[in-house]
Amino acid sequence: MNKARVRVLLAVTAMWFGAAAVESIQAQVPDLPVRMRAFLVNMTNVATGTNGIVEITVDRLSTAEERKMLIETMQAKGQNGLLKALEKASVKGRIRVPGWMGPDPQNWRLGWDLRYAWRAPLDDGGTRFVLATDRYMSMLEIRNQPRSVDYPFTFLQIDIPREGKGKGGASVYTQVQFDKKKNAIELERYSAGNTMLNEVTIEKK
Numbered sequence: 001m002n003k004a005r006v007r008v009l010l011a012v013t014a015m016w017f018g019a020a021a022v023e024s025i026q027a028q029v030p031d032l033p034v035r036m037r038a039f040l041v042n043m044t045n046v047a048t049g050t051n052g053i054v055e056i057t058v059d060r061l062s063t064a065e066e067r068k069m070l071i072e073t074m075q076a077k078g079q080n081g082l083l084k085a086l087e088k089a090s091v092k093g094r095i096r097v098p099g100w101m102g103p104d105p106q107n108w109r110l111g112w113d114l115r116y117a118w119r120a121p122l123d124d125g126g127t128r129f130v131l132a133t134d135r136y137m138s139m140l141e142i143r144n145q146p147r148s149v150d151y152p153f154t155f156l157q158i159d160i161p162r163e164g165k166g167k168g169g170a171s172v173y174t175q176v177q178f179d180k181k182k183n184a185i186e187l188e189r190y191s192a193g194n195t196m197l198n199e200v201t202i203e204k205k
Contacts, residue, residue, distance in 0.1 A: 029119075029127045029160055033059040033093070033205035036129075036158065038168065040097065044193035052100065054197065056156070057205055058093040058129065061117050070116065074185070075178050082176060083152050086134050092117035095131070095156070105138040112136045112154070125162040131155070135173065151175045151190040158200055166200035 036056040066089065074082040096111020104110075116132035135154045142149070151173040158168035173190035 029202060030204040032061070033057060034202055035205045036166075036200055036202045038158070038166075038197040038200040040170070041196040041198060042193075044172075044189075044191035044195055052097055054095065054097050055111075056093065056095045056114075056131070056158075058114070058117050058119075058131070059205070060090075060092050061119055062089070062092060066116075067118065074176060078178060079152075079176050083134055086115045086132065086153075089115040091115065093131070095133070095154075105140060107136045107138070122159060122161075126166075127160045129156075129158045129160070129168075131158075148173055148190055151188070155187070156197070158197060160200065160202055166202070168197040168200060170195040170197060 034057070036058070038054050038056070039051070040054040041051050070082060070085055070089075073085045091113040093114040094111050095114060097108040100109040112133055112135075114131050114133045116130075118130040120128050120130075122128050132153060132155045135152050137149065137152070153174040153176055154170065154172050155174055156168060156170045158166055160166035171187070171189050172195060175188040175190070177186045177188070179186055
């Protein structure tokens with residue numbers, strides 16, 4: 001299985017964990033809770049062609065203290081420590097693919113709880129959402145222990161412009177490591193290719 005590795009300097013704290021404190025909430029984004037809908041385009045070599053509408057709800061944001069704790073836990077205890085901390089985090093929202101057809105061993109139709117949610121302003125006046133959770137694993141995956149179990153995180157980043165529809169991306173199977181020698185966070189995707197979130201709309205939930 002091909003893998004794609006993304007190295008991010010710790011100084012910028014990895015784009016998946018968000019930017020600095022939010023200075024203002026842009027006018028086009030309603031107050032929480034919100035519901036976003038996007039057209040998911042899977043361009044990876046895992047379940048290729050599984051395109052469709054994805055629904056994302058955000059009920060509350062992670063606090064600055066939670067964000068700091070997750071980053072420090074990752075630095076000190078690595079991926080396993082981060083996974084345990086994320087599993088214990090309070091639910092911030094939910095992501096699901098309501099129109100999923102056929103067998104659903106990964107629970108796409110029902111979806112999964114989001115454990116991390118961050119929001120920050122963009123330079124052009126828009127708003128960025130950074131979302132993360134521990135990845136759902138089927139009983140078959142847990143029992144058989146394929147290599148995919150070493151990629152237990154799902155990350156999403158969605159940019160909503162000042163006007164019009166937004167866009168973003170997702171990394172469904174992701175491994176997170178901290179390289180102490182390089183002082184850098186490393187994000188590694190299990191699959192090659194990208195998962196795009198297009199035509200994103202947002203409304204009050």
